[in-house]
Amino acid sequence: MLQVEHLTKIYEDGTLALDKVSFEVPDGEFLVILGLSGAGKSTLLRCINRLIEPTAGRIIWDGTDITAASGEELRRIRRHIGFIFQEFNLVERSSVLTNVLSGRLGYVNPWQSIIRFPREEVKRAMGNLERVDIADLASKRADELSGGQRQRVGIARALMQEPRLMLADEPVASLDPVLAHSILRYLEQLNREDGITVLCSLHFLDLVRRYASHVVGLKDGRVVFQGRPDEITDQRFKEIYGQEAEQITVT
Amino acid sequence: MERKKPILSSLLSLIVPGLGQMYVGQLARGAVLLLAIALTSLLIHWRESNFLFIGIILAWLWGVWDAYSLARGRPMSLLPPFLIIGVIVYIIGWHVTDINLVGLVTDVADIKPLVSDLVQPAVLERDIETQEAEIIFESPCSDSPPDKGTPLEDEPYLIILDKTCGEVGETFTIEGGNFWPSSRGQIWWLNMAGEMKRRIRQEGEYLNFETDEEGRILPLTIVAPVPFGEARGKGPQRSRVQALLKREVGALHLSRTFFLVVDKMMETIFLALMATTVAILFAVPVSFLAARNLMGGNPITMGVYYLTRTVLNILRSIEPLIMAIVFVVWVGLGPFAGVLALAVHSVAALGKLYSEAVESIDPGPIEAITATGANRLQTIVYAVIPQIVPPYVAFTVYRWDVNVRMSTIIGFVGGGGIGYLLQQWIRLLMYEEAGAAVWAIAIVVWALDYTSAVIRERIV
Numbered sequence: 001m002l003q004v005e006h007l008t009k010i011y012e013d014g015t016l017a018l019d020k021v022s023f024e025v026p027d028g029e030f031l032v033i034l035g036l037s038g039a040g041k042s043t044l045l046r047c048i049n050r051l052i053e054p055t056a057g058r059i060i061w062d063g064t065d066i067t068a069a070s071g072e073e074l075r076r077i078r079r080h081i082g083f084i085f086q087e088f089n090l091v092e093r094s095s096v097l098t099n100v101l102s103g104r105l106g107y108v109n110p111w112q113s114i115i116r117f118p119r120e121e122v123k124r125a126m127g128n129l130e131r132v133d134i135a136d137l138a139s140k141r142a143d144e145l146s147g148g149q150r151q152r153v154g155i156a157r158a159l160m161q162e163p164r165l166m167l168a169d170e171p172v173a174s175l176d177p178v179l180a181h182s183i184l185r186y187l188e189q190l191n192r193e194d195g196i197t198v199l200c201s202l203h204f205l206d207l208v209r210r211y212a213s214h215v216v217g218l219k220d221g222r223v224v225f226q227g228r229p230d231e232i233t234d235q236r237f238k239e240i241y242g243q244e245a246e247q248i249t250v251t
Numbered sequence: 252m253e254r255k256k257p258i259l260s261s262l263l264s265l266i267v268p269g270l271g272q273m274y275v276g277q278l279a280r281g282a283v284l285l286l287a288i289a290l291t292s293l294l295i296h297w298r299e300s301n302f303l304f305i306g307i308i309l310a311w312l313w314g315v316w317d318a319y320s321l322a323r324g325r326p327m328s329l330l331p332p333f334l335i336i337g338v339i340v341y342i343i344g345w346h347v348t349d350i351n352l353v354g355l356v357t358d359v360a361d362i363k364p365l366v367s368d369l370v371q372p373a374v375l376e377r378d379i380e381t382q383e384a385e386i387i388f389e390s391p392c393s394d395s396p397p398d399k400g401t402p403l404e405d406e407p408y409l410i411i412l413d414k415t416c417g418e419v420g421e422t423f424t425i426e427g428g429n430f431w432p433s434s435r436g437q438i439w440w441l442n443m444a445g446e447m448k449r450r451i452r453q454e455g456e457y458l459n460f461e462t463d464e465e466g467r468i469l470p471l472t473i474v475a476p477v478p479f480g481e482a483r484g485k486g487p488q489r490s491r492v493q494a495l496l497k498r499e500v501g502a503l504h505l506s507r508t509f510f511l512v513v514d515k516m517m518e519t520i521f522l523a524l525m526a527t528t529v530a531i532l533f534a535v536p537v538s539f540l541a542a543r544n545l546m547g548g549n550p551i552t553m554g555v556y557y558l559t560r561t562v563l564n565i566l567r568s569i570e571p572l573i574m575a576i577v578f579v580v581w582v583g584l585g586p587f588a589g590v591l592a593l594a595v596h597s598v599a600a601l602g603k604l605y606s607e608a609v610e611s612i613d614p615g616p617i618e619a620i621t622a623t624g625a626n627r628l629q630t631i632v633y634a635v636i637p638q639i640v641p642p643y644v645a646f647t648v649y650r651w652d653v654n655v656r657m658s659t660i661i662g663f664v665g666g667g668g669i670g671y672l673l674q675q676w677i678r679l680l681m682y683e684e685a686g687a688a689v690w691a692i693a694i695v696v697w698a699l700d701y702t703s704a705v706i707r708e709r710i711v
Contacts, residue, residue, distance in 0.1 A: 049622055079624030089615035094637045102633045106624025114632050154619075161623055 001026055002048070002165065002197065007057035009043050009221075017043040019221040020057070025199065025214075027164075030191045032208045033201040034225070034232075034240055035218035041201035042086075044218065045167045048199070049081045050074060061165070079106030082158030082196075084187075086170035088150040092143040096134070096153050099142050100125040103160030121160075128156040132186055148179040155186055166190060168200040172207070180204075184211050205237065257322035264318035268311050271318025277326075284314050284332070291336050298343050306335045368682030372690050376506040377499035384409045384427055385441075385493045389416035390475050393487035402428055409494055412470055416487070421475050427468035427494055435461050436496040438471075442479040443489055451476055451492075460494070468494060508684045512669065512691045518586055519668035520695065522661075523654035525590045530597030531647060537563070537598065538605030539631070545609060559602075566599035571657055575666040586667025593654050593661065601650055608642035609635065645707040652696075652703040659692050 002025040009018040017040045025031050033041045046052040048059055050066065059066040061077070069077055082103075090099045101117050104124070108117060117125075129135040132152035137145065142153065151171060158166060168187060172180035188211055190196045202208055208215060209229045217225030217232075217240040224239050225232065232240075264271030268288045272281030288310055295303045310332035317327045386409040387397040393416070400410040409427040417423060430436070438458040441448040451458045453474055460468050478488045539545055541563060546556035575592035582588050616634040625633065662670020669688055676685040 051618055051622055075624040075626060077624075078622060081622070083619065083622040085615065085619060087615055089619035091616045091634060091637045092613075093641070094633075098633075102620055102625070103623050105620065105626075105629045105633065110626055110629055113629055157619070157623070 001062060002199075003058075003060040004044075004048075005058045005060070007044070007047060007059065008055050009040075009047060009052065010055045017221050018047070018054070018057075021218075021221070021223055022057075023216050023223060023226060025197060027197055028191070028195050030188065030198045030200070030211060030213045032212035032215050032229070033199065033218060034203065034205070034208055034215055035201070036203065036241060039218040040221040041218055042169050043221075045083075045169045045199060045201060048165075048167055049078050049083060051083075075106055079161050080164050082161050082163035082166040084151070084154050084158055084166065084168040084171045086173045088147075088154045088174070090142040090150055090153055090157075092141070094142060095138070096129070096140050096142055096145070097122070097125055097138040099153055100129060100138075100156045100160060103157035106161065125156070125160060128159040129153075131159065132156050147175050148182065151175060151179075151183050152186070155183070155190075159190070163196055165197045165199070168198065170201050170203070173203070180207065181210075187211070205232065208232070257319045260322035261315045261319035264315045265311075268314045271315070272321060275318070275321045277321060280321075280329070284317075284329070287333065287336050288314070291339055294343055295339065298346060300343065300346070303339050303342065306339045310335045365682050369686040369689060371683065372686035373506050373508040373683040374687055374690075375503045375509075377503055378501045379497050380500045382407055382430055382436075382496040383493055384430075385491045386411055386425060387415065387443075387489050388423060388475065388492055389487050389489045390478055391418050391487055392416035397489060405429060407466075407494075409468070409492065417475055419475050419477050422472050423475060424470050424472050425468070425492060425494075426470045428466060430462045430466040430468065430494070431496055431498065432462055432464050432466040434496050434498065435459055436468075436494055438473065439493040439495055440476050440479075441491040441493055443491060445491070447479040448493075462496075506687075508687050511672065512687050515669040515672045515688075516691045516695055519658050519662070519670070520655060522586045522589050522658045522666075522668050523593065523651055526593035526597055526654050526658070527647065527651040529590070529594040530601050530650065533594075533598045534601035534605055535643070537602045538609055541602055541606035542609035544612070544614065545631075545635070563599045563602045566595060567603065569596070571596040571661060572664060575661045575664050579665045584665040584667075584671075589658055589661040589666030589668055592666055593657055596657075597650055597654060600653075601646060604646040604650075605639070605643055608639050608646065612638040641710045645710050648703040648706045652699045655699050656696050659696075 004024070005022050007018050007021040008016075010016050021040075021044060033044060035041050043052055047054045048066065050069075054067060057067070064077065066074075066077055091102070094102075101121060104117065104121050105113055108121065112118070126135055126138060129138055132155050134149055134152050134156075137149060137153075142150065145153065151174075154171075166187065171187070172183050175183065184200075184207060187198055187200060191198045200211075202212075209232075212229045215225065215227060215229050215232065216223060217236070219240055225236055260271040260274050262271070263274050267285065269281035269283070269285030272278075272284060274281075288307060291310075292304070292307055295301065295307065313327075313332045313335075317329065320327050384407040386400050388411070389396050396414075396416040399412070399415055400408065402408055402410060407427065407429045409425055412424040412426055414423055436459065438451045438460065439448050440451045451473065458471075458473065460471055462468055473492065476490075478490045480488070537559060540555055541559040543556060546552040571592050574595055575588060578588035578591040582591065612635060616638070617630055620630045620634040658666070658668045659670040659673070662668040662672070663674045665671060669692060673685055673688040673692075676682075676688065
């Protein structure tokens with residue numbers, strides 16, 4: 001169970017990105033965070049694994065206060081939380097295999113990891129690449145890959161962490177609609193087969209209806225909707241996206 | 252709005268330039284005018300070129316007029332006074348730097364021999380063959396003067412026709428034969444042991460001769476020079492008079508100068524290589540400390556960042572030439588001093604370039620690696636280093652190229668390498684040899700410049 005309590009983030013320039021956000025995520029949920037660009041989705045996800053320091057509020061995961069952790073404890077928490085980025089955030093000049101292996105850095109001996117990874121970790125990496133169907137690309141450089149392939153490398157990297165929670169920040173916003181479904185299907189599979197809790201930010205409503213088990217709507221840093229995807233009526237939709245919004249269908 | 256009085260304003264400007272402008276509220280305008288006139292006056296005073304004060308007075312009066320017009324709400328252009336001040340500054344500049352365009356044109360012939368030596372560097376030469384013969388002269392006369400010599404059958408010889416001894420400054424006449432025909436030769440003056448010698452000069456000119464078609468030296472009068480050595484003025488002393496002919500024989504081959512230049516050029520390249528390598532070892536760790544995006548975490552690391560930046564900036568502002576002088580005093584003349592001077596300067600230069608490369612990396616991968624629970628060291632190894640290797644290599648190659656160029660100059664103050672040789676040759680007026688060194692530097696610098704450009708293009 002992940003509990004977000006009164007989470008507030010004010011950036012140094014005074015921008016209020018999150019305003020007392022509170023919600024709960026039971027284990028095994030596929031929670032979608034819905035909202036416009038700038039609604040605070042990225043900030044919220046990054047506060048959960050403390051890539052961004054929250055200004056106030058608490059995040060409690062299975063009884064552990066993530067917001068209070070520091071140093072070694074924070075790193076141990078982080079290694080169980082996978083993160084998938086909109087821009088993939090791969091090291092472009094490194095090989096696919098190295099990129100995937102880097103997901104394991106929180107587990108291996110730091111000094112050993114600088115020289116080379118143990119054999120069983122390489123095996124694990126190949127296994128995860130197979131899982132996202134790109135094992136044949138292992139020796140390619142990351143910058144030789146297409147967008148969809150890169151995001152699959154991003155998923156394989158996160159899987160190396162053996163995560164119990166997966167955070168995905170607009171994982172399909174940089175991809176075309178067909179690829180969007182293929183990437184989200186991998187996340188759905190992880191959620192159903194491995195029981196990994198998924199927190200995913202999206203902004204296309206039909207993707208939300210197709211994949212989410214629960215939705216949190218954000219607008220200007222505040223929670224404006226909580227509930228099941230089928231509860232998002234036209235009225236609710238306009239509350240989240242503003243009055244001029246029209247629903248767009250993604251194939 | 253209250254109208255200021257034009258007369259008062261212009262009077263103020265007459266007393267102190269710019270004061271009237273300040274009075275009507277144009278503070279910056281008045282201050283700039285005052286500062287410009289004051290500084291230019293100081294310059295004129297420094298050069299004691301008092302006639303230039305006419306310009307100052309003109310600018311000053313313009314300021315008075317401007318103050319008057321400003322007070323009536325019609326500002327004037329400040330271009331004329333600043334043009335006048337500009338002209339004054341450039342007149343002073345012309346004098347200070349001793350610009351002499353006439354000399355530039357009329358003395359152009361002076362550099363002809365220099366240029367012609369530079370364009371035919373001493374790279375190739377032939378072997379030299381010599382022919383010589385000697386006769387002995389005594390000064391002053393003893394009881395048994397040396398004999399006059401006898402003509403030989405097939406070897407070159409010298410004989411004295413009149414007297415074989417005499418006081419310094421007396422004349423005697425020599426004659427010779429069996430030399431190479433129709434060749435120019437020199438007359439040398441040696442002590443008996445032969446370890447001290449000089450060419451004989453008469454009336455300021457070196458004494459030369461030319462053999463006839465049969466290889467004879469026709470009678471040649473010599474004014475007896477001062478003998479060498481300790482025994483001078485302590486009784487009769489014998490000296491050797493030598494006729495010397497030289498000619499080039501055989502094919503052209505690479506000269507001794509060429510090999511010397513190659514040798515020192517290699518020293519220069521290695522000097523730059525060692526300096527660059529030492530610089531890399533220090534600059535790489537330093538560059539992480541001087542990168543804002545890595546050090547921005549907390550006040551302590553930020554303090555380290557500012558400290559590192561300051562030290563780098565100070566080091567970079569010290570010319571390598573000055574560092575070379577310091578290190579020559581420290582470790583003595585030679586390439587090691589040059590290595591140290593270039594290394595210190597390169598640490599500063601590379602440290603800055605490297606840290607800027609670190610600052611311009613994509614923060615995305617760092618975020619991703621941090622999110623996996625990696626520690627700071629792992630994040631640097633997996634997210635930062637792969638991104639900075641290409642720019643680091645490019646900057647390093649470029650720096651090596653710069654260091655080769657700099658080490659030629661470093662040599663001028665004794666820091667080793669080809670510059671040292673070049674500087675000596677220039678001082679000894681050996682321009683053909685200096686030409687060889689200049690060509691070698693040009694070729695190596697060009698080659699390295701080209702190579703480093705190719706490498707950088709490939710990597711970045």
